[in-house]
Amino acid sequence: MTTPTIELKPSSHPLADAERNAILGSPGFGRHFTDHMVTIKWTEGRGWHDAQLVPYAPLSIDPANMTLHYAQTIFEGLKAYRQPDGSVATFRPEANARRFQASARRLAMPELPVETFIEACDVLVRQDKAWVPTEGEASLYLRPFMFASEVGLGVRPANEYLFLVIASPAGAYFSGGVKPVSVWLSEEYVRAAPGGTGAAKTGGNYAASLVAQAQAIEHGCDQVVWLDAIERRWIEEMGGMNLYFVYGNRIVTPELSGSLLPGITRDSLLNIAADLGYEVAEGRISVDDWKRGNEDGSLTEVFACGTAAVITPVGSVKSTRADWSVADGRPGEVTMRLREALLDIQTGRAADAHHWMHPL
Ligand code: PLP
Ligand code: COI
Numbered sequence: 329m330t331t332p333t334i335e336l337k338p339s340s341h342p343l344a345d346a347e348r349n350a351i352l353g354s355p356g357f358g359r360h361f362t363d364h365m366v367t368i369k370w371t372e373g374r375g376w377h378d379a380q381l382v383p384y385a386p387l388s389i390d391p392a393n394m395t396l397h398y399a400q401t402i403f404e405g406l407k408a409y410r411q412p413d414g415s416v417a418t419f420r421p422e423a424n425a426r427r428f429q430a431s432a433r434r435l436a437m438p439e440l441p442v443e444t445f446i447e448a449c450d451v452l453v454r455q456d457k458a459w460v461p462t463e464g465e466a467s468l469y470l471r472p473f474m475f476a477s478e479v480g481l482g483v484r485p486a487n488e489y490l491f492l493v494i495a496s497p498a499g500a501y502f503s504g505g506v507k508p509v510s511v512w513l514s515e516e517y518v519r520a521a522p523g524g525t526g527a528a529k530t531g532g533n534y535a536a537s538l539v540a541q542a543q544a545i546e547h548g549c550d551q552v553v554w555l556d557a558i559e560r561r562w563i564e565e566m567g568g569m570n571l572y573f574v575y576g577n578r579i580v581t582p583e584l585s586g587s588l589l590p591g592i593t594r595d596s597l598l599n600i601a602a603d604l605g606y607e608v609a610e611g612r613i614s615v616d617d618w619k620r621g622n623e624d625g626s627l628t629e630v631f632a633c634g635t636a637a638v639i640t641p642v643g644s645v646k647s648t649r650a651d652w653s654v655a656d657g658r659p660g661e662v663t664m665r666l667r668e669a670l671l672d673i674q675t676g677r678a679a680d681a682h683h684w685m686h687p688l
Contacts (some may be wrong), residue, residue, distance in 0.1 A: 331444045332368060332379040334451045339363050339383035345458075352461050355497035357636060358469070362456035362495040366448040369477070370438045372487035379444070381451050384494065394486045395475040401531045402431040403473035404445075405635045406592075407498065408453045408460050408688075410467075411676035416453055416460045417685040418470070419635075419674050421446045423592045428472065431528040436485040437474060445472060446686070448493045453688055459497055465671050469498040469636065501637040506659055506667070508643025509632070511553045511566065512544035513615060515648055519564065519587070521557035526564075526587030537567050547646050551632070555615065556585065563613045569637050570594035573613055574629035574662045575621065583610040593633040593670070599682055600669050606662070615647070622652050629660030639667035 342363040343351075351360045361384050368379040395401050404424045408416050425445035432439045449470050453460070460468040472493045476486030500506075517540040520526025525533055537552065544552045553571070556562040563582050565571055570591040573580045579601050584590050601608045621627025630642040641663045644653040672678035673685070 331441050331447070332376050334366060334368075334379040334381055334447060336451070336455070337380055337382045338455060341383075348458060352459070352463075352466075352497055355461065355466060355499045357498050357501050358496050360496060362452070362459040362468070362497075364452055364455050365495075366452050366491075366493040368440075368444070368448065368491040370440075370489040370491065375438075376440065376444065376491075379448070381455055387490075390479045392479045392481060393476070394478050394480060397481060398476075398483055399530070399532045399535075400435055400437060400486060401473065401475040402428065402435055402437065403471060403529055403531070404428050405529075406449070406470050406472075407467040407635055407674070408449075408470060408495075409674045409676070410460050410462050411687075413676075415687060416457055416468075417676065417687045418449060418453065419686070420592050420596070420684045421449055421686050423595070424472070427529065427590065427592070428474075431530060432474070434525055434528040435530055437476070437489060440474070440491055448472065448491070450686075450688055452493050452495055456495055457688075459495065461497055461499075465638065465675065466497065466499050467674075469496050470494075471496065498636065501640075506640065506664075508641040508654070508659060509550040510548065510644040510646065511551050511642055512540075512547050512549035513645065513647035514540045514543070514552045514554055515560050516540070516543070518557040518560070519554040522586055524557075524587060527584070527589060529589060534567075541567055549646055553645075554588075557587065561614050561616075563615065563618065564588045565591075566632050569632035569634035569640070571642070572597065572631050572633060573618070573621070573627060574631070574660060575626050576628055577605075578607045578609070579662070580609045580611050580613060582613055591634055593635055593638070596670060596682075596684065597633055597639075597666055600673075601666060603681070604665065604669060615649075618645070619650060619652060622654060628655055629663050630654045631660070631663040631666075639663060639670065
């Protein structure tokens with residue numbers, strides 16, 4: 329695979345400083361986009377070509393674009409953080425690049441070389457560096473994605489694709505700061521089955537989740553927790569986050585079953601928790617284990633983790649069978665300690681012992 333050079337065609341009309349600063353004062357999540365984007369094309373027989381950094385702009389889509397019909401599309405999410413010296417660094421872009429390749433393989437799409445993925449993110453962040461927030465844990469969220477750009481209604485892998493990276497300043501994913509979320513255990517709908525696309529970051533997984541998310545809201549909950557497709561018994565993950573269960577000094581996360589997303593935050597926390605002296609494990613946790621751990625007091629905290637959401641405590645659980653609150657329903661000590669330790673590395677306040685930060 330050859331790596332194309334990214335041609336720079338910057339905007340002659342970037343947003344005025346005052347307008348950008350107003351957005352950075354209250355960015356929300358995924359509502360505002362920076363001045364530029366990167367686009368790279370792939371064509372059968374030619375490979376990757378026409379790599380460009382261009383002004384952020386709408387795309388023109390043919391009504392018979394294959395993605396609109398058959399959903400051959402994948403994406404990633406990673407963040408760029410302002411460092412204490414004013415420079416900017418991204419967190420584990422290589423891990424995202426590798427997961428993007430794994431998603432491409434599952435969706436029968438071409439694999440983008442790891443170095444091209446990283447270079448595309450770097451070029452965009454360098455150009456739009458002024459959009460990286462300087463306050464607290466706010467960051468610039470990068471959204472690399474790829475979709476079939478061929479026109480036609482035949483059901484087969486496309487022979488043309490478009491890869492893009494866009495960027496959006498991000499404050500807290502859940503408005504209201506770190507407050508425990510309530511979760512609904514989805515017994516009627518499943519997110520992914522063995523052999524399906526659950527371990528890939530592909531749009532269809534999210535489309536299929538929306539009806540269950542609506543059901544969660546109807547039951548007064550913030551988020552869905554997915555169970556395994558066969559027994560509807562084993563905890564898998566949440567809509568956009570992995571889960572961790574804290575038993576005092578022992579921390580357990582559901583093992584990678586093949587139908588849940590191998591989260592990069594999840595993997596980072598396995599390491600950080602071990603560094604902090606916790607006993608960490610990947611294992612199977614059933615709904616009954618969760619309920620019982622709560623009743624007998626052995627389960628002290630539950631939290632969710634992901635790039636967009638960072639670490640968010642889970643405060644209460646509802647299902648068709650039972651409702652319960654997790655410990656005292658307040659953010660737990662271990663949850664908050666891990667959250668702080670992760671953010672300290674990302675924002676350059678702590679040493680980067682695992683060499684996860686990618687300076688620009
Ligand atoms: N699970 C799902 C379904 C997700 O969409 C995400 C978000 O990316 C995660 C887990 C967490 O993954 P990561 O930590 O790599 O962001
Ligand atoms: C992320 O955390 O990067 C995600 O993709 C989660 C969500 C916004 C889909």
